[in-house]
Amino acid sequence: MVTLKDIAARAGVSMMTVSRVMNGNQGGKASEATAVKIRSIAEEMGYVPNSSARSLAARSSKIIAVVLRDSTDGNPLADPYSSMFLGIIIQTMQRRGYYVMVHFVQDYSDITFWLRSWRAEGAIFLGVFDNEIRNIRNSNRIPLVFTDSYSNVRQVSNVGIDDYKGGVLAAQHFLSRGHTRLAFAGPPSETTGVIAERLAGFSEALAQAGVPLPENWIYNTSRQSPAEILADITSCDEHPTGLFVTSDLIASQFYEAALQTGVEIPDQLSLIGFDDFPLDRILTPTLTSVHQDVSEKASRACDILLRRIADPNAPSESLMLDVHLVERDSVRDI
Amino acid sequence: MVTLKDIAARAGVSMMTVSRVMNGNQGGKASEATAVKIRSIAEEMGYVPNSSARSLAARSSKIIAVVLRDSTDGNPLADPYSSMFLGIIIQTMQRRGYYVMVHFVQDYSDITFWLRSWRAEGAIFLGVFDNEIRNIRNSNRIPLVFTDSYSNVRQVSNVGIDDYKGGVLAAQHFLSRGHTRLAFAGPPSETTGVIAERLAGFSEALAQAGVPLPENWIYNTSRQSPAEILADITSCDEHPTGLFVTSDLIASQFYEAALQTGVEIPDQLSLIGFDDFPLDRILTPTLTSVHQDVSEKASRACDILLRRIADPNAPSESLMLDVHLVERDSVRDI
DNA sequence: CTGAAAGCGCTTACAG
């Protein structure tokens, strides 16, 4: 393995001079003549800097950590939302000269151990960490960027979207098409958080129009399968005519269940999803959905993180991106 | 930051003893009494080993590299195949005590630089690297596992599937349903490789049944959009009644194009895809597809890599997993 | 069972 020392010997200079040149020769601290010579020797000898040594000496690693919640029931990257997001992060960070390590986490204490062990320079969290966010923040001084968080911890940066508005848009669309009996389905929600916001926006917009959203029409997709929920919905006489689902991924499971159980979308049940994935355009019927811009979200998260890495005194920034409704064919007129 | 030295001082032993204990005290090299004491002190002080220092001294990093081909036209993780695969790798490697770095690569020389710089212990390549594989192998002595490679370099391990059989199965299915005019669509293929194999299996099985596959019915999805291909196919009088597409991702783009151009699947054109993604079950009509087991492929790739890391003399192993056809509704009877 | 010495390959901080 070729080291700085080897190059220094060949060039007849000190290791320090080589080190400076290999690090871009900031401000021409070395003469251009020696720099050129050193670069050509390094090239010729196939020099590759040792990142571990660099990290150890410089106390900085060029490593960006991406943390996803490990889903016990399978693959955290099975969700297109997460994988798209991760893809953009890797692309962006790589272009800026960083290395990306990915970690699936079950317990938040894992994270701290891992971040410290590698001296990660910053971390981006995908998925909801609202309950752990304070602990994570307190045990890690590096810049952290969360996504979709509704935590009240203000010392971390967050990139999210207007989930409440998403719920409102879904409600308004159903109402505008004449629906007055509506249901909601999503993972269980705490009092705050992405799902709670979408639900709040949805139910409050309905309430404003005098349309109630009964408790028993708020379905928990962790407890009941889409097929069970469909059975439940269609069993009652005056059943809901529209269902707002908190993600396109789950919405697509409803399509599958509808196919199996013979429920007609949108005739028996209209559907609105959330995310606006490419998938929506090939479903039959095409899925009306609340659009969020994952790429934008990902690159904003990277920008904020990089800014805070570059300037340790930079304030934490949070950002809420807009959403809009994309009308397709899964909502019928009543 | 707490170091081995700090713990050693507190415990009244040498750094070496602490080091041994922290590394699992292999073979009881330290007395259990001191081991217990050291562990409790380490715990109490919140000791986190410094991975950079470890890597530097031990010349081994616990880093596994995953290399994906950077797609110029977007996000390498937009393809569910890649993201599922990556997800399993991360999960598996993490459980075995390794760290995963992900790299999107354009030029193969990037790879070598990166692998060396971090002293990665092994690498898994997702996507086709057939042309670069010899160079990659020659410039890197660490264990490498490729996927879906048809390279003749035998010093690397490879995990693939029976692509040829996949093509045969598609042909046979079309034939069994009475189709005699068939087309093929996929990315451009070299003389060898995944796509070439699928095409060869398809066309040879057809030929055996006396059904020709004309050159102009072999479509290149990089040159023509699905909409253009559909237009071309349906324009001629005696047009193909069935189309074999090399991935479900591309097949889904044909569904979208069919919707826009008004081509009826399967009435005007029957379709068979490849991969058997969950998506297939919610398309209308549901998509008949050649099944491959991505999870199996990913975990086999990890197994092989770990075995070769554990034993540097372990031979390279290659593996070809089986495929089968999953019949759904996208192929009509003729 | 335990430890002192040397070194992994770099950078920091200082001196000139």
Added chain:
DNA sequence: CTGAAAGCGCTTACAG
């Protein structure tokens, strides 16, 4: 513009 010294936090290899 250049360099000698010290050190980052570990492990290897040896000695006892």
